[in-house]
Amino acid sequence: MQESAALLYEHEVSTEEPPSTWGRVPATAPAPAPARHLQDLASLPTWEDWHWQMRQRLRTLADLKKVLPAVEVPVDLEKAATAFPMAITPYYASLIRDADFRDPVFRMSVPDAAELWDSPFLADDPLEEEHDMPVPGLVHRYGDRALLVSTSRCAMYCRHCTRKRVAGVKESCLSGAQLEEAIAYLREHPEIHDVIISGGDPFTMPTAGLERILAAIRSVPTVDIIRIGTRTPVTLPMRITPELTRMIRKYHPVWVNTHFNHPNEITPRAAQACAQLVDAGIPMGNQTVLLRGINDNPQTMEQLCRGLVRMRVRPYYLFQCDLVRGVEHFRTPLSRGIEIMEYLRGRLSGLAIPVFVVDAPGGGGKIPVLPNYVVSTSPTHTVLRNFEGMLVSYPEPFAPEHRAASGAPGQPAAPTVWDLSAGKAKTIRPERVQRHDRREKMQVIPGQAGAAGSAMLAAMSCPDAEFS
Numbered sequence: 001m002q003e004s005a006a007l008l009y010e011h012e013v014s015t016e017e018p019p020s021t022w023g024r025v026p027a028t029a030p031a032p033a034p035a036r037h038l039q040d041l042a043s044l045p046t047w048e049d050w051h052w053q054m055r056q057r058l059r060t061l062a063d064l065k066k067v068l069p070a071v072e073v074p075v076d077l078e079k080a081a082t083a084f085p086m087a088i089t090p091y092y093a094s095l096i097r098d099a100d101f102r103d104p105v106f107r108m109s110v111p112d113a114a115e116l117w118d119s120p121f122l123a124d125d126p127l128e129e130e131h132d133m134p135v136p137g138l139v140h141r142y143g144d145r146a147l148l149v150s151t152s153r154c155a156m157y158c159r160h161c162t163r164k165r166v167a168g169v170k171e172s173c174l175s176g177a178q179l180e181e182a183i184a185y186l187r188e189h190p191e192i193h194d195v196i197i198s199g200g201d202p203f204t205m206p207t208a209g210l211e212r213i214l215a216a217i218r219s220v221p222t223v224d225i226i227r228i229g230t231r232t233p234v235t236l237p238m239r240i241t242p243e244l245t246r247m248i249r250k251y252h253p254v255w256v257n258t259h260f261n262h263p264n265e266i267t268p269r270a271a272q273a274c275a276q277l278v279d280a281g282i283p284m285g286n287q288t289v290l291l292r293g294i295n296d297n298p299q300t301m302e303q304l305c306r307g308l309v310r311m312r313v314r315p316y317y318l319f320q321c322d323l324v325r326g327v328e329h330f331r332t333p334l335s336r337g338i339e340i341m342e343y344l345r346g347r348l349s350g351l352a353i354p355v356f357v358v359d360a361p362g363g364g365g366k367i368p369v370l371p372n373y374v375v376s377t378s379p380t381h382t383v384l385r386n387f388e389g390m391l392v393s394y395p396e397p398f399a400p401e402h403r404a405a406s407g408a409p410g411q412p413a414a415p416t417v418w419d420l421s422a423g424k425a426k427t428i429r430p431e432r433v434q435r436h437d438r439r440e441k442m443q444v445i446p447g448q449a450g451a452a453g454s455a456m457l458a459a460m461s462c463p464d465a466e467f468s
């Protein structure tokens with residue numbers, strides 16, 4: 001009986017190439033030469049100066065037209081650029097191969113009239129970060145981790161950004177007083193062992209300003225690791241200077257998470273920037289966002305993951321696109337992400353496969369979503385499915401008493417999932433959830449935390465000069 005079921009299943013699950021509707025990704029072709037104007041810029045000695053790149057960012061559609069004269073700018077594009085800020089470094093613009101929305105780099109960086117249409121499910125702050133912000137700029141959601149929003153400035157404003165309400169709205173950074181307040185909170189909460197410096201993009205801050213933040217966090221003895229979230233290896237790789245890596249090394253262990261979304265972003269220059277960071281002892285991870293029309297097919301994702309590990313960057317998360325206002329056109333069905341994960345498993349080493357997660361609306365945190373590999377369970381055996389669709393039986397521990405959970409010393413064993421299946425227990429409930437307790441203390445009423453973005457933007461009260 002089991003054998004015939006397995007056979008049937010093998011017929012139903014194709015192990016061949018994915019459906020043709022996903023389209024084919026052409027074998028990586030050499031990038032065409034950038035537009036003439038960009039070629040001229042790239043030959044300037046200042047091209048490698050990250051300050052110059054920041055000053056030369058394309059901030060308006062008129063700027064864009066200067067470097068890509070073929071771009072059409074209908075009036076709705078202007079409106080989208082007004083609604084959500086635009087900035088593209090000359091370097092990132094040079095990765096555009098076709099000046100229209102079929103090009104992934106163009107689509108991720110150029111305002112689109114589609115940003116002006118929202119479905120009813122979208123919000124400015126769908127992750128409710130403002131609700132989990134006990135002091136300005138510091139998000140404390142998970143027990144052992146906190147996230148510090150250091151600046152609202154980025155090298156490039158991604159059209160799919162989760163923090164569209166903050167990023168680039170007013171380019172500024174955390175003031176010295178606000179940093180002190182955040183550090184005092186970390187001292188009062190020794191359970192926080194991991195601090196993520198985020199933004200905006202922390203690497204757009206002057207090195208001395210970033211060092212001030214790193215030194216302050218490192219002065220808290222209970223903080224073990226510091227992580228920095230930055231997209232500059234992708235959008236501004238010249239920012240990774242020897243001066244920057246020398247500075248970061250003083251505060252180890254420091255990890256960097258970056259954000260490559262498409263193989264076209266993996267260039268020799270980006271690889272050089274990643275190598276500089278990794279060679280300085282900084283482990284690198286990558287967080288990709290699943291984006292319709294950009295990377296929502298398995299072959300593109302495979303190329304991306306392979307390219308990342310070649311650069312010694314570990315694919316860490318694949319995020320389902322958040323429910324943020326202005327990004328409806330980037331959203332894919334959740335099932336698309338699951339199909340992609342199914343495709344990657346068995347084709348790539350585990351090291352190259354990210355975890356697919358949904359950041360739950362309402363501040364519920366990251367929820368991993370996997371293809372279902374558990375077909376059925378019983379007290380004695382569990383039936384599992386492998387990446388080819390083959391079903392296998394896994395025997396559980398032989399002695400019945402070994403199948404029950406062992407309680408902590410002196411404590412009765414907690415009920416297990418099997419107890420639920422066998423009707424021996426009705427529920428397994430988490431004990432008091434610390435995040436809820438914190439919210440109660442902050443007296444946050446869901447949906448009434450003030451205008452979304454206000455608390456975070458208020459935290460960004462200081463021009464970057466204070467950190468220089």
Ligand code: SF4
Pocket residue numbers: 153154155156157158160161162163167199200201230231
């Ligand atoms: S670099 Fe990050 S914070 Fe900045 S716009 Fe892109 S996704 Fe948003």
